[in-house]
Amino acid sequence: xxxxxxxxxxxxxxxxxxxxxxxxxxxxxxxxxxxxxxxxxxxxxxxxxxxxxxxxxxxxxxxxxxxxxxxxxxxxxxxxxxxxxxxxxxxxxxxxxxxxxxxxxxxxxxxxxxxxxxxxxxxxxxxxxxxxxxxxxxxxxxxxxxxxxxxxxxxxxxxxxxxxxxxxxxxxxxxxxxxxxxxxxxxxxxxxxxxxxxxxxxxxxxxxxxxxxxxxxxxxxxxxxxxxxxxxxxxxxxxxxxxxxxxxxxxxxxxxxxxxxxxxxxxxxxxxxxxxxxxxxxxxxxxxxxxxxxxxxxxxxxxxxxxxxxxxxxxxxxxxxxxxxxxxxxxxxxxxxxxxxxxxxxxxxxxxxxxxxxxxxxxxxxxxxxxxxxxxxxxxxxxxxxxxxxxxxxxxxxxxxxxxxxxxxxxxxxxxxxxxxxxxxxxxxxxxxxxxxxxxxxxxxxxxxxxxxxxxxxxxxxxxxxxxxxxxxxxxxxxxxxxxxxxxxxxxxxxxxxxxxxxxxxxxxxxxxxxxxxxxxxxxxxxxxxxxxxxxxxxxxxxxxxxxxxxxxxxxxxxxxxxxxxxxxxxxxxxxxxxxxxxxxxxxxxxxxxxxxxxxxxxxxxxxxxxxxxxxxxxxxxxxxxxxxxxxxxxxxxxxxxxxxxxxxxxxxxxxxxxxxxxxxxxxxxxxxxxxxxxxxxxxxxxxxxxxxxxxxxxxxxxxxxxxxxxxxxxxxxxxxxxxxxxxxxxxxxxxxxxxxxxxxxxxx
DNA sequence: GTGTCCCTCCTCGGC
DNA sequence: GGAGGGACAC
Numbered sequence: 001x002x003x004x005x006x007x008x009x010x011x012x013x014x015x016x017x018x019x020x021x022x023x024x025x026x027x028x029x030x031x032x033x034x035x036x037x038x039x040x041x042x043x044x045x046x047x048x049x050x051x052x053x054x055x056x057x058x059x060x061x062x063x064x065x066x067x068x069x070x071x072x073x074x075x076x077x078x079x080x081x082x083x084x085x086x087x088x089x090x091x092x093x094x095x096x097x098x099x100x101x102x103x104x105x106x107x108x109x110x111x112x113x114x115x116x117x118x119x120x121x122x123x124x125x126x127x128x129x130x131x132x133x134x135x136x137x138x139x140x141x142x143x144x145x146x147x148x149x150x151x152x153x154x155x156x157x158x159x160x161x162x163x164x165x166x167x168x169x170x171x172x173x174x175x176x177x178x179x180x181x182x183x184x185x186x187x188x189x190x191x192x193x194x195x196x197x198x199x200x201x202x203x204x205x206x207x208x209x210x211x212x213x214x215x216x217x218x219x220x221x222x223x224x225x226x227x228x229x230x231x232x233x234x235x236x237x238x239x240x241x242x243x244x245x246x247x248x249x250x251x252x253x254x255x256x257x258x259x260x261x262x263x264x265x266x267x268x269x270x271x272x273x274x275x276x277x278x279x280x281x282x283x284x285x286x287x288x289x290x291x292x293x294x295x296x297x298x299x300x301x302x303x304x305x306x307x308x309x310x311x312x313x314x315x316x317x318x319x320x321x322x323x324x325x326x327x328x329x330x331x332x333x334x335x336x337x338x339x340x341x342x343x344x345x346x347x348x349x350x351x352x353x354x355x356x357x358x359x360x361x362x363x364x365x366x367x368x369x370x371x372x373x374x375x376x377x378x379x380x381x382x383x384x385x386x387x388x389x390x391x392x393x394x395x396x397x398x399x400x401x402x403x404x405x406x407x408x409x410x411x412x413x414x415x416x417x418x419x420x421x422x423x424x425x426x427x428x429x430x431x432x433x434x435x436x437x438x439x440x441x442x443x444x445x446x447x448x449x450x451x452x453x454x455x456x457x458x459x460x461x462x463x464x465x466x467x468x469x470x471x472x473x474x475x476x477x478x479x480x481x482x483x484x485x486x487x488x489x490x491x492x493x494x495x496x497x498x499x500x501x502x503x504x505x506x507x508x509x510x511x512x513x514x515x516x517x518x519x520x521x522x523x524x525x526x527x528x529x530x531x532x533x534x535x536x537x538x539x540x541x542x543x544x545x546x547x548x549x550x551x552x553x554x555x556x557x558x559x560x561x562x563x564x565x566x567x568x569x570x571x572x573x574x575x576x577x578x579x580x581x582x583x584x585x586x587x588x589x590x591x592x593x594x595x596x597x598x599x600x601x602x603x604x605x606x607x608x609x610x611x612x613x614x615x616x617x618x619x620x621x622x623x624x625x626x627x628x629x630x631x632x633x634x635x636x637x638x639x640x641x642x643x644x645x646x647x648x649x650x651x652x653x654x655x656x657x658x659x660x661x662x663x664x665x666x667x668x669x670x671x672x673x674x675x676x677x678x679x680x681x682x683x684x685x686x687x688x689x690x691x692x693x694x695x696x697x698x699x700x701x702x703x704x705x706x707x708x709x710x711x712x713x714x715x716x717x718x719x720x721x722x723x724x725x726x727x728x729x730x731x732x733x734x735x736x737x738x739x740x741x742x743x744x745x746x747x748x749x
Numbered sequence: 750g751t752g753t754c755c756c757t758c759c760t761c762g763g764c
Numbered sequence: 765g766g767a768g769g770g771a772c773a774c
Binding site: 625627 | 765766
């Protein structure tokens with residue numbers, strides 16, 4: 001059958017697995033994962049084993065979902081309309097819209113993005129006079145989201161001390177506020193949807209009957225709640241086809257639980273485990289390096305990538321004197337690659353943190369090499385766009401206090417902090433929204449508030465019956481936003497973005513009618529056919545899909561991005577830069593073994609992005625937080641097979657690395673490296689990474705230490721010697737401290 | 750009520 | 765080094 005041509009045998013086994021069986025597909029980088037996933041769906045339908053309505057396919061990003069739909073429709077002449085293919089959040093939103101009453105939500109519920117959520121939390125703290133220094137909003141936000149991702153409601157979190165009991169109370173206050181305002185945050189979409197399925201038998205049974213095949217992409221990135229949601233949906237006998245790679249799990253820091261992979265094996269009674277290990281992307285040296293590196297991690301499910309493409313070029317490594325020099329090196333290599341005829345868009349510069357992009361941008365810009373930086377603010381996250389959306393949200397749901405506060409005095413209309421404080425007090429007393437309390441504020445402030453409410457009501461009234469793009473245009477014009485940015489100096493960029501909302505709305509409408517929330521209409525309620533659902537859907541879209549961060553200009557440009565952003569992508573040539581202790585592995589992650597393993601997986605992801613050429617760079621000195629650091633080269637170099645590497649600069653022994661070595665070299669004005677007495681015996685290998693002796697103790701950068709008061713930490717930098725010796729140490733709980741090694745009692749770990 | 754300066758803090762980031 | 769938030773002057 002044409003559908004199955006050119007598949008290797010594990011791929012074929014996965015695609016044509018008995019439809020009754022569950023499967024866990026361990027799909028290595030570049031092993032044809034997306035192809036297997038889409039072919040599996042196509043095969044099931046082509047064999048008549050399931051119709052489009054019986055499939056639920058879930059991904060993490062909108063991009064991945066779109067790609068799946070595109071590939072699918074290329075394989076089979078079907079409309080993806082009846083199919084549930086989307087992100088976890090997108091699908092949960094769809095379910096909650098259809099069953100909002102059963103889920104206890106207003107039909108007009110709005111979605112808070114992370115920024116909206118943070119401002120909602122700040123309001124909670126303020127309204128209840130909670131000290132925001134003791135309970136920093138960001139920390140409260142992390143606590144709430146982590147609790148929700150574990151499926152925990154207020155009162156159910158582990159409150160073993162007064163601090164956490166208070167956090168739990170704040171969580172409760174926050175949730176009450178969200179419920180009153182009719183808003184849900186991202187984690188709430190998941191949690192509500194899970195509770196809906198759990199508590200409403202009719203809804204649960206409906207979807208369990210409907211979905212016969214559940215497919216999950218990037219399964220290693222699922223959190224506990226997402227896994228429970230899947231389990232609940234599969235509870236009616238559906239087959240689950242989970243595809244993932246434990247070695248590419250790089251999102252534990254935001255709640256991903258790789259443990260779901262082994263749990264899946266248990267819960268689904270030993271599913272068929274299929275390994276896709278043949279790599280169609282990279283040459284041998286690249287894969288050998290990736291395999292050797294990742295072998296240093298414990299508890300892997302186990303997998304070894306191989307290729308029949310041959311060894312290819314060695315991996316080129318360079319040490320440079322500074323971050324600027326590193327950028328110059330990368331630039332000159334890129335110029336040679338381009339001269340050889342490679343496309344710039346096939347070349348990627350990868351880094352651990354966004355701050356590193358500046359040096360590369362500077363070098364590329366000066367040399368007039370086109371480049372594109374990924375990351376940063378995206379369209380729907382821009383201030384001016386969020387302002388416009390806030391007006392739209394208020395028209396849809398006037399009790400959305402977050403939206404209210406964002407624009408109540410923007411553009412300024414004489415409503416200040418004092419007036420808003422009064423308004424807040426009144427609203428709290430009456431338990432109403434800010435909008436609902438406006439009439440009770442007297443005086444000049446009250447009159448201004450009344451004018452604002454009139455404006456919103458008028459906008460709603462005037463736009464009835466308009467199409468979505470017309471509606472948006474009207475609001476931009478009559479809210480005063482457009483005039484505001486016209487008058488503002490340097491406001492032209494913002495004005496452009498603002499106006500871009502109109503075509504964005506038009507494009508949204510063109511993408512097709514609103515998804516029928518549930519095609520069979522048995523449970524879902526029919527929706528009225530006027531502009532309001534379009535607006536509601538558009539607002540969901542804006543929250544769930546923040547849009548591109550930069551318009552694609554079609555120019556052939558070098559790609560700059562973090563390694564996280566590069567996951568899932570591939571390039572002919574890849575530069576992995578800033579391979580230094582403290583940066584990569586990052587100092588915040590090096591304190592515990594789990595963090596270090598995640599850094600190693602990140603390095604694994606970075607290496608496996610390259611098809612033909614791979615370059616590794618590190619530097620002797622780097623500007624970080626406005627300070628110059630003298631880092632050691634990354635420990636990951638010691639985990640790569642020497643036979644795969646080609647050093648473009650001499651490989652310096654480990655003792656010649658780091659601050660102490662630089663200081664010594666400078667003081668002695670002696671650039672011929674030789675071992676120093678303090679590091680005698682150091683001759684390569686992990687344990688010998690330079691450092692200094694203080695009394696009987698030997699310290700080195702990257703070492704884990706214990707301090708009686710500050711707890712566990714890791715040495716970031718060393719300076720001085722003997723009684724003058726100091727160490728900069730990052731402690732897990734106490735932050736970064738500079739300690740005198742002769743005085744501080746440190747235990748080596 | 751509004752605008753400006755200074756102080757702080759600092760990974761990775763999709764939905 | 766640079767963004768964002770709070771304190772303070774107009």
